[in-house]
Amino acid sequence: MLTKEETRNELFTMGHTGCSGCAQSMSVKLIMEILGKNTIATSATGCLEVFSTRWPESSWKIPWIHSLFENSAAVASGVEAALKYMGKKDGINVIAQGGDGGTADIGLQALSGMFERNHDVLYICYDNGAYMNTGYQRSGLTPFDAYTTTSPSGKESFGNNRPKKYMPEIAMAHRIPYTAVSSAGYPMDLQKKVKKAMTIKGAKYLQVDVPCVPGWKYEPRYSVKLAQLAVQTGLYPLFEAEYDKIISVKKISKKVPVEEYLKLQGRFKHLFKDEAGRAEIEKIQKMADENIERYGLM
Amino acid sequence: MSKNIKLMQGNEAIAEGAVIAGCDFFAGYPITPSSEVSEFLSSRLPKMGKAFLQMEDEIAAMGAILGAALGGAKAITATSGPGMSLKQENIGYASMCEIPCVIVNVMRGGPSTGLPTLPAQGDVMQAKWGTHGDHAIIAITPSSVNESLYETIRAFNLAIKYRTPVVILTDEIIGHMREKVVIPDKSEVEVIDVKLPDVPPEKYNPYNYTSGKVTPLAPMGEGYRYHVTGLIHGETGFPSQKTDVIQNAQNWLIDKIYKNIKDIEKFEEFQTDDADILIVAYGSTSRSARQAISMARAAGIKVGMFRPITIWPFPEEQISNLSKKIKKVLVVEMNMGQVILEVQRAACGSKIYGLHIVNGEPITPDNIFAKIKEVSEN
Numbered sequence: 220m221l222t223k224e225e226t227r228n229e230l231f232t233m234g235h236t237g238c239s240g241c242a243q244s245m246s247v248k249l250i251m252e253i254l255g256k257n258t259i260a261t262s263a264t265g266c267l268e269v270f271s272t273r274w275p276e277s278s279w280k281i282p283w284i285h286s287l288f289e290n291s292a293a294v295a296s297g298v299e300a301a302l303k304y305m306g307k308k309d310g311i312n313v314i315a316q317g318g319d320g321g322t323a324d325i326g327l328q329a330l331s332g333m334f335e336r337n338h339d340v341l342y343i344c345y346d347n348g349a350y351m352n353t354g355y356q357r358s359g360l361t362p363f364d365a366y367t368t369t370s371p372s373g374k375e376s377f378g379n380n381r382p383k384k385y386m387p388e389i390a391m392a393h394r395i396p397y398t399a400v401s402s403a404g405y406p407m408d409l410q411k412k413v414k415k416a417m418t419i420k421g422a423k424y425l426q427v428d429v430p431c432v433p434g435w436k437y438e439p440r441y442s443v444k445l446a447q448l449a450v451q452t453g454l455y456p457l458f459e460a461e462y463d464k465i466i467s468v469k470k471i472s473k474k475v476p477v478e479e480y481l482k483l484q485g486r487f488k489h490l491f492k493d494e495a496g497r498a499e500i501e502k503i504q505k506m507a508d509e510n511i512e513r514y515g516l517m
Numbered sequence: 518m519s520k521n522i523k524l525m526q527g528n529e530a531i532a533e534g535a536v537i538a539g540c541d542f543f544a545g546y547p548i549t550p551s552s553e554v555s556e557f558l559s560s561r562l563p564k565m566g567k568a569f570l571q572m573e574d575e576i577a578a579m580g581a582i583l584g585a586a587l588g589g590a591k592a593i594t595a596t597s598g599p600g601m602s603l604k605q606e607n608i609g610y611a612s613m614c615e616i617p618c619v620i621v622n623v624m625r626g627g628p629s630t631g632l633p634t635l636p637a638q639g640d641v642m643q644a645k646w647g648t649h650g651d652h653a654i655i656a657i658t659p660s661s662v663n664e665s666l667y668e669t670i671r672a673f674n675l676a677i678k679y680r681t682p683v684v685i686l687t688d689e690i691i692g693h694m695r696e697k698v699v700i701p702d703k704s705e706v707e708v709i710d711v712k713l714p715d716v717p718p719e720k721y722n723p724y725n726y727t728s729g730k731v732t733p734l735a736p737m738g739e740g741y742r743y744h745v746t747g748l749i750h751g752e753t754g755f756p757s758q759k760t761d762v763i764q765n766a767q768n769w770l771i772d773k774i775y776k777n778i779k780d781i782e783k784f785e786e787f788q789t790d791d792a793d794i795l796i797v798a799y800g801s802t803s804r805s806a807r808q809a810i811s812m813a814r815a816a817g818i819k820v821g822m823f824r825p826i827t828i829w830p831f832p833e834e835q836i837s838n839l840s841k842k843i844k845k846v847l848v849v850e851m852n853m854g855q856v857i858l859e860v861q862r863a864a865c866g867s868k869i870y871g872l873h874i875v876n877g878e879p880i881t882p883d884n885i886f887a888k889i890k891e892v893s894e895n
Contacts, residue, residue, distance in 0.1 A: 264630055287599065287629065288599065289574060289603075320547070324546075324574060325573060325574035325575070327573065350547040353547040353548060353549050353552050354547070354549075354552055354556075356555070356556070356571065357571055359573060368552070368556045368559070369547065369555055369556055369559040369571050370559070370571075371556075371559060373560070375563060375564060
């Protein structure tokens with residue numbers, strides 16, 4: 220437990236307008252504890268930008284730039300390159316941040332460029348699985364069968380009909396020195412990966428699973444539990460990779476059926492209505508099992 | 518037959534209008550304050566066996582509707598300022614290749630991320646000149662939820678008739694407001710459908726510049742093979758650097774709109790007959806202006822309003838005629854002065870005043886009434 224004084228000294232401070240139970244704000248806090256004050260951050264348009272910088276206040280005690288939706292990685296590339304050419308890069312961390320839409324959809328081109336040029340930047344994708352800031356529209360990282368406002372479920376549809384994009388593997392395909400996947404459910408794992416990223420020169424990609432109370436439609440008390448269930452079911456494998464090789468995975472301690480994870484969330488409510496929904500849950504179980512196999516999670 | 522009346526949001530009315538117009542295809546990307554257009558169509562279109570695509574970004578959304586339109590679909594996308602900026606190169610491509618499509622821009626404060634949830638009218642000039650190069654475009658500014666529905670149908674008609682991108686410029690107020698809408702049956706409204714050219718494939722020239730008539734865009738796959746390119750092209754569609762071809766192509770892009778302005782224009786005149794002051798206002802701002810006019814008339818000041826519904830091409834002739842008898846013109850708009858520039862050109866014999874408030878709030882009737890009093894005493 221932090222003292223009041225320690226809380227005040229945090230680099231991502233309390234007082235922002237994130238929802239109660241917001242797993243993204245928890246993750247940012249944990250990440251900033253490791254990065255320290257010699258950090259420059261860019262942030263794509265999204266929840267984080269909106270809830271942490273409401274006029275006239277900011278939760279950031281570091282230089283922080285709200286870029287646009289699509290250019291967080293490009294702006295960070297510029298920050299890093301300029302620091303480098305001015306001889307000031309040593310000892311300064313440059314991070315670029317975005318949500319799943321800002322990273323894997325509209326921001327993917329800029330991110331690919333940042334990877335390919337191997338800028339010394341840590342890119343952090345806070346993955347809550349949809350465009351939550353604009354009202355829960357689907358993104359390329361929305362999970363299979365999730366209800367969103369642009370992938371509605373109903374008589375004709377079970378919601379989002381495509382699996383989640385394998386974004387970390389897209390990062391690995393760029394042969395960048397470090398790719399990691401972590402989760403708001405595992406603070407130690409998250410901080411360990413940030414710490415490691417800081418020791419590596421070149422482009423780094425970190426994707427963090429951050430449950431979203433209003434978007435996933437669950438009780439705020441379940442944020443950490445859901446993040447953990449995502450890992451323990453095999454739906455959200457946590458791993459680290461160097462270049463194109465996976466070097467470590469977080470093992471599942473006790474395998475949980477996907478149903479346990481799905482049933483707590485309103486966005487999957489339609490799967491629990493009838494037999495057809497049951498068959499969809501089977502499909503999701505199969506995806507989890509395939510992940511377990513593919514990443515060697517057990 | 519009883520009327521089909523519904524309480525509806527402006528963005529929903531656009532979606533409803535698109536459905537009535539026979540829209541086959543929507544591609545978009547979430548952006549406040551236009552996302553509801555996409556949300557409504559995400560459930561409406563697939564149910565009708567039509568396509569809804571959420572794309573990976575704004576550029577792709579614009580690209581997708583162009584592809585769909587070339588395939589013969591009636592296609593629409595919806596966005597707001599930042600998305601409109603991203604789409605611009607593709608909009609120029611639509612102009613150049615004469616691809617019919619409808620682009621909804623629910624205006625919010627700008628520039629850049631600006632004011633995502635608050636209204637503005639700062640994209641009027643962008644609608645005309647956002648993309649590079651000489652071209653003409655059609656833009657429409659509905660001022661109510663009901664009008665949003667009917668003007669969306671008209672936008673599709675104009676897009677197909679003149680083979681051009683048509684921009685529906687609404688704003689956060691109209692987009693998110695809920696009002697009564699009279700939903701027409703398809704038989705009650707004019708709907709222009711995509712049709713095949715009236716010549717056989719071997720005689721088809723997709724860009725019939727010299728005929729002076731807009732040739733229908735033959736849907737790909739119907740046996741009409743032709744070349745589509747963003748390069749300046751001749752009548753066959755193949756690129757050319759010949760001076761006469763270039764000049765013809767440039768003339769055509771502008772002439773096909775401006776020579777048909779009588780068919781494209783649409784406006785409303787409100788209490789202009791005896792007016793001493795003419796207000797020019799459009800979109801949500803015209804609603805406050807209407808109220809301000811009754812306040813002014815109650816106070817003995819005769820004010821009328823000219824409200825462009827088609828804003829591009831600009832109704833220069835009407836404003837010029839009105840300015841011959843009304844010597845004071847007040848332009849009210851939620852920007853720092855855009856349409857006023859056009860009014861200054863059209864109504865050069867009158868004294869032109871501007872009320873430009875851009876603070877994230879609607880311009881109120883009181884704001885306008887105060888300005889009217891100032892103008893009337895001036």
